[in-house]
Amino acid sequence: MPATERKELLTLRDLLRYAVTRFSAAKLAFGHGTDNAWDEAVYLTLHTLHLPPDTLEPFLDARILPSERERVLSVIDRRVQERVPAAYLTQEAWLRGHRFYVDKRVIVPRSPIAELLESGLSPWVDHPDDVSRALDMCTGSGCLAILAALAFPYAQVDAVDTSEDALAVARCNVEDYGLQERLTLHRSDLFSALPKAAYDVIVCNPPYVNATSMDALPAEFRHEPSLALAGGTDGMDLVRRILAAAPDYLSERGVLVLEIGHEHAHFAAAFPGLEPVWLETEAQGDPILLLTREQLLS
Template sequence: MSSSDRQELQTLRDLIRYGVSRFNEAQVALGHGSDNAWDEAVYLVLHGLHLPPDTLDPFLDARVTSDERAKVLQLIDRRVTERLPAAYLTQEAWLRGHRFYVDQRVIVPRSPIAELLDQGLSPWLRDPFEVTRALDMCTGSGCLAILTALAFPNADVDAVDVSTDALEVARRNVDEYGLQDRLTLHHSNLFDALPHAAYDVIVCNPPYVNSQSMDELPHEYRHEPSLALAGGTDGMDLVRRILQAAPKYLSPEGVLVLEIGYERDHFEAAFPELEPVWLDTEEASDQILLLTREQL
């Protein structure tokens, strides 16, 4: 599109339509916050214009300045040419209405466990105020640890990651939410360097992508740290270690909530003796399981 043609893009509606066309033409891979080209374009346009991410209608036919147009088009161009997830372009991700800082040191927050935390893991936990200790294993950006702290206001929360880079991002998010007194970050290879504790809840979104799927990932996903995605031949390398150690860190009535993505077949092949409860959300089915300490 020539520079003169771009001058014809005068309103937010024009820019969004152009973004949708570019994304569809380039067949960009979605799934890092939006699942369709319209939502992706709306988000980038609103962000580029410093407008609220949930307020489009009043501004849809507003005209943009040449500088504003250039900034938005740069975001759209980079999304297509560099295949960067939108969250890396804007350095923010939204999960259940909560904003988190992100960059390429962490995967983009998108775990459907967030929806379950919104509900206080009801009915599997009777009273969110009775949860006093919680753990987020493989915390990455710290998003699930923060949502856990918000869901269980009386809980002290530990968050673990093997990546010091990820923990730097998590620290920034913990500080922005003012949770330093209740949320402690730990540098550890899973449970190896974690002080012993009895947790009422362990949530975990570990690396679980099997090796064949890793080889087939779209470009957008290859910008994310492979350390946070790759789970070995069947995707269960870290899951095996987590399930082995988790009972020692759960209170008698404690539960483990574990995300495994599209690896249910591999999970059931690896752990035929386990009968977890599969937790469905609006966004995900057969991707999250719950196990009690007794089962483990």
């Protein structure tokens, strides 16, 4: 945009209208915290101007300083030209009202398992206070492990990832929430280096994107670590290993909550004898399943 035209953007409303036009014209892909151009524009603009993320109306017609305008336009330019997810531009992601630090070392937190943890996995967990141990496998940024620690206030929580880069990000978030005494990070290839324990709850958002879908991912998703997304030819490579090992790490009453995204058909083909409970969330139909230890053993 020529400098003379930039000067015509005088208010927050002007910047938002301009951002929506740019995002729509560029046909950006969303899905890292927002699902449309307007919400993305509002989030990025308010964050860049250090305004409350949930307060827009009072500021819509506020005049923007030239330096503020340039900062916002720079973020808009990067979002369009580089197709960088908004969370990487702001180095934060929000999940069920909780803020987490993120950068390109981890995928952007968005798992609907967070919604289920918010209700303490009711009715599958009778009393959240009775959960003594919980595990987040493939923890990434640590977001689900932290939400599990908040949902189960008396539980010791373990969080596992094979990536030291991801664990470094998770460590920042664990410290931000002051959970160092209850939440332990482990570097392990799934269960291989994890000390034996009996968990009442295991949650897992593993890499599950099948090879064909990986090849078709929009540019925004290609900024995320492929290690955290790619699940092999049918998306089930790690899921097979997780389901095989999980019974040895579940208490008698323990449950495994597993996200598989859009891979329902591949899961059914890979595990024809399993009949999991499919857990519905606000955002999606049936990307999350629940299995008991007894089911996994059978």
